[in-house]
Amino acid sequence: MDVKLNGEFSDNCVLIRNSHKQYIKNAKPLPAAFSPDGGMSTDWDKYTTPEESLARIGLTTKINGELKNTDFFNLFGLKVGDIKMIEGVNSIDFTPIFHNPQIYGKPNNPSHSDVHYVDVELRLKFSEIAFPINVDRSAVSLIISQS
Amino acid sequence: MSMTQKLNSTIRSVEDCGLHPNYKNDFDLNNNFSDQTVYGTPIDIEGNEYQKKESVDKFADIYTKFDNHIQVGSIRGHLKGIVYRPHSYKIHDFWEDIFDRQNPLDLFNQTISKSKYILELEKGWDDADAPRIEPLLFNTACKCISNYIESIYKEKFFVIQSPEIAPVADGSLDFSWQLDNARMLINFRSFNEEVFAYFYGDLKDNKIPIKGNVPAKEVFEHLMKWMQYLK
Numbered sequence: 001m002d003v004k005l006n007g008e009f010s011d012n013c014v015l016i017r018n019s020h021k022q023y024i025k026n027a028k029p030l031p032a033a034f035s036p037d038g039g040m041s042t043d044w045d046k047y048t049t050p051e052e053s054l055a056r057i058g059l060t061t062k063i064n065g066e067l068k069n070t071d072f073f074n075l076f077g078l079k080v081g082d083i084k085m086i087e088g089v090n091s092i093d094f095t096p097i098f099h100n101p102q103i104y105g106k107p108n109n110p111s112h113s114d115v116h117y118v119d120v121e122l123r124l125k126f127s128e129i130a131f132p133i134n135v136d137r138s139a140v141s142l143i144i145s146q147s
Numbered sequence: 148m149s150m151t152q153k154l155n156s157t158i159r160s161v162e163d164c165g166l167h168p169n170y171k172n173d174f175d176l177n178n179n180f181s182d183q184t185v186y187g188t189p190i191d192i193e194g195n196e197y198q199k200k201e202s203v204d205k206f207a208d209i210y211t212k213f214d215n216h217i218q219v220g221s222i223r224g225h226l227k228g229i230v231y232r233p234h235s236y237k238i239h240d241f242w243e244d245i246f247d248r249q250n251p252l253d254l255f256n257q258t259i260s261k262s263k264y265i266l267e268l269e270k271g272w273d274d275a276d277a278p279r280i281e282p283l284l285f286n287t288a289c290k291c292i293s294n295y296i297e298s299i300y301k302e303k304f305f306v307i308q309s310p311e312i313a314p315v316a317d318g319s320l321d322f323s324w325q326l327d328n329a330r331m332l333i334n335f336r337s338f339n340e341e342v343f344a345y346f347y348g349d350l351k352d353n354k355i356p357i358k359g360n361v362p363a364k365e366v367f368e369h370l371m372k373w374m375q376y377l378k
Contacts, residue, residue: 022314032314032315062274119347120332123332
């Protein structure tokens with residue numbers, strides 16, 4: 001079954017997925033890193049750099065109101081072409097988040113995209129096609145401090 | 148001799164075979180084959196259902212006893228018997244080496260010990276709003292995987308690889324194997340206080356895929372058989 005694309009995603013586009021350290025083993029993401037919450041949230045590389053993506057995490061609040069620590073997160077990439085090869089992915093939707101005025105703890109995200117799927121097997125497969133993305137963490141700190 | 152006496156005699160013979168390597172088999176090879184009460188369930192021309200059921204149960208019982216002794220008694224006896232021969236100077240119980248000294252759960256128990264930090268995770272452990280992992284879910288899931296490991300060991304005499312155990316943001320628990328030849332993910336979730344295992348596995352190049360869900364409280368043969376690829 002073809003994956004429904006709501007956005008002009010080419011096969012070479014990369015969706016950036018952030019992963020908490022709890023989900024990383026030997027520098028690789030475990031299947032648990034790709035758990036969907038409605039859809040699996042990612043950032044489309046067409047509209048963001050990895051540094052901006054990680055900085056948005058640092059500008060997001062936890063349930064206790066504190067800002068998240070970016071040191072606890074790594075970024076992984078998923079090529080759209082690889083995702084489309086996996087049977088069971090329903091759709092990839094470009095769903096940017098924009099609030100005016102911006103809400104503290106919930107930064108606007110012009111690159112937000114959701115991958116919709118249901119089954120356990122897809123998490124296993126995503127964990128195998130994901131590749132690590134290097135991030136300049138000093139640039140991330142700079143973006144956070146300027147926001 | 149009545150039917151019951153004949154059956155009891157047969158049961159004793161089978162037990163003797165299993166328990167003694169010398170085979171004290173007193174089964175009467177000179178039986179009259181025309182005597183149908185010995186070599187088959189008698190045809191109940193009177194329609195006595197109770198007697199029919201009883202005789203079937205007796206035969207089932209014989210097979211069960213025989214099966215048990217084949218697995219435990221006689222094999223052990225034979226293993227010992229081999230080394231008791233005169234040319235062997237060392238008395239050695241191979242049975243202990245093969246079965247008693249190896250705990251198939253050693254490896255998995257180590258994995259569980261390393262994963263017990265999961266029980267200490269508090270709500271929001273993923274820096275978002277992940278709920279804590281319930282001890283009942285953790286224990287049931289670990290027990291379930293242990294049961295599968297033991298079942299495979301009993302059937303094939305090898306221990307499968309230990310999985311990675313990871314909490315999931317929705318409060319469920321993942322057990323994953325990502326090996327060179329096979330991969331599998333079993334996700335344990337609770338519904339109405341019952342734990343279910345949702346699984347997917349396949350071999351290299353998506354061959355022989357298996358997918359589905361089962362209650363975690365018992366071992367299902369189709370899943371157990373497939374998990375043997377996780378060697």
